Amino acid sequence: MESPIRTLIVDDEPTAQEVLAEYVGRHAGLEAVGTCGSAVEAANTLRDEAVDLLLLDVEMPEMSGMELVKMMEDPPAVVLVTASEEYAVEAFELAAVDYLVKPVRYARFLEAINRVEGQSGGAAGASGPGDESIDGRDGLGSDEGAENAPADPADADPADPDPVGTSGQDGDPWADEVLFVREGDDLVRVRLADIQYVEAKGDYMLVHTAAERHMAHATMKKIEERLPAGAFMRVHRSYLVRIDQVERIEGDRLLIGGTQIPVGPTYRETLLERIRSL
Numbered sequence: 001m002e003s004p005i006r007t008l009i010v011d012d013e014p015t016a017q018e019v020l021a022e023y024v025g026r027h028a029g030l031e032a033v034g035t036c037g038s039a040v041e042a043a044n045t046l047r048d049e050a051v052d053l054l055l056l057d058v059e060m061p062e063m064s065g066m067e068l069v070k071m072m073e074d075p076p077a078v079v080l081v082t083a084s085e086e087y088a089v090e091a092f093e094l095a096a097v098d099y100l101v102k103p104v105r106y107a108r109f110l111e112a113i114n115r116v117e118g119q120s121g122g123a124a125g126a127s128g129p130g131d132e133s134i135d136g137r138d139g140l141g142s143d144e145g146a147e148n149a150p151a152d153p154a155d156a157d158p159a160d161p162d163p164v165g166t167s168g169q170d171g172d173p174w175a176d177e178v179l180f181v182r183e184g185d186d187l188v189r190v191r192l193a194d195i196q197y198v199e200a201k202g203d204y205m206l207v208h209t210a211a212e213r214h215m216a217h218a219t220m221k222k223i224e225e226r227l228p229a230g231a232f233m234r235v236h237r238s239y240l241v242r243i244d245q246v247e248r249i250e251g252d253r254l255l256i257g258g259t260q261i262p263v264g265p266t267y268r269e270t271l272l273e274r275i276r277s278l
Contacts, residue, residue: 004031005116006050010042010065011035011057011081015202016102019215020055020081023109030113039063043071051076053116058082069094077119079112103217179226181207181214190214192231196245196256198223200238210257235271236264243274 007030009020017035024030033049036042040062042054056065056078066087069075078096080087081104091099097119098112179195180187194209200220207214207223216223224232224240234240235254239261248255249271252263263271 004029005052005077005113006031006033007053007055008033008042008045008049008051008076009035009055010039010060010068011055012037012060013057013202015204016057016081019204023106024055026106027110027113029117039065039068042068046072053077053079055079055081058084058087066090066094069096077116079116179207181216188214192227192242195227195232195242197242197259197261198227198232198240208257208259233267233271233274235267236262238262246275249275 007024009017009024009032011017011020014037017037021032021035024032030053033051034045036045039060042056043063045051054069054076056068058065058080059082065080065082069078078094079098079100080091080096081100081102083102085101088099097115100108100112177192179190179192181190182188190207190209194211196208196210198220199206199208201215205216205218205220205223207216220234220238220240224234227240231244232240232242241254241256241261245256246254247257249263250260252265252268253260254263254271255261
C-alpha cells in the first residue's frame with residue numbers, strides 16, 4: 001500500500017480550516033499533519049514535520065502564502081485555496097499544482113488532489129472508504145473580508161441559491177418528514193426526527209443530529225422556511241432548535257444532547273411560551 005500524502009492546512013479563517021480538515025479527513029489518500037492559522041506558524045511546523053502537500057491560503061497577516069513558498073528551498077506540492085482569482089498568474093509562476101477559489105466544492109477539491117497524485121505518485125486519487133462525508137460541506141466560506149461581512153451572517157445570501165430541499169410533492173413538502181441537504185451536486189437525506197438543532201457558522205449552516213452533522217451553504221432564514229414552525233424555533237440569531245429535543249433551560253442557555261446552546265434575549269420569552277412548564 002502506498003503511503004498517504006501528508007497534508008498541512010494553512011489558513012487564517014477558522015471556518016476554512018475546519019472545512020479543509022473535513023475534506024482531508026474524508027479522503028483515504030490523505031493524512032492530516034495539522035492546521036496552521038498563519039504562514040509564520042506553518043514555517044515553524046515545516047521545520048519539524050515531513051509534509052508532502054500544503055493546502056495554502058494566500059492572504060494572511062504577517063506573511064502571505066506566496067511569501068511562504070518563495071522562502072522555502074524545497075517546498076512540498078502546493079494547492080492554493082483563496083478567495084480571490086487575482087493571484088492565478090503568480091500561482092503559475094510558483095508552480096502550484098492547483099488554484100482553488102473559495103467556496104470550493106468537494107468535487108473540485110478531489111480534482112486538485114488527483115493532480116497532486118499525478119505529480120507525486122502518492123495514494124491520493126479515487127475516493128476510498130474514508131471518503132464518506134459527515135457534514136455535507138460543499139465550500140470553504142465567505143470570499144469577502146471581515147470588514148465586508150453582512151451584519152448577520154446567519155441571514156446573508158450565499159452563492160448557492162437553494163442548498164436545502166424538502167421531500168414530498170403536490171403542496172405537501174413535509175409529507176415524509178425529510179430534509180435534503182446539498183453536498184456538492186448531491187442531496188443528502190436527513191430525517192427531521194433526527195435533527196436536534198441548526199447552527200449558523202459563517203456562510204454555512206450546520207445541521208446537527210445525534211450521530212453526525214451536515215453543512216449547507218445556506219442562510220438561517222432559508223432553513224427556517226424549510227422546517228415546520230410547529231417543531232422548530234429560533235432561539236438565537238445563530239441557532240434554531242427542535243423544541244422536543246430541549247432537555248433543560250438554564251438562564252440564557254439550553255441543553256440539547258448535552259450541548260449548551262445560547263438563548264438570545266429577544267427569543268427567550270417566545271421559547272418559554274412554547275414549552276410546557278410547571
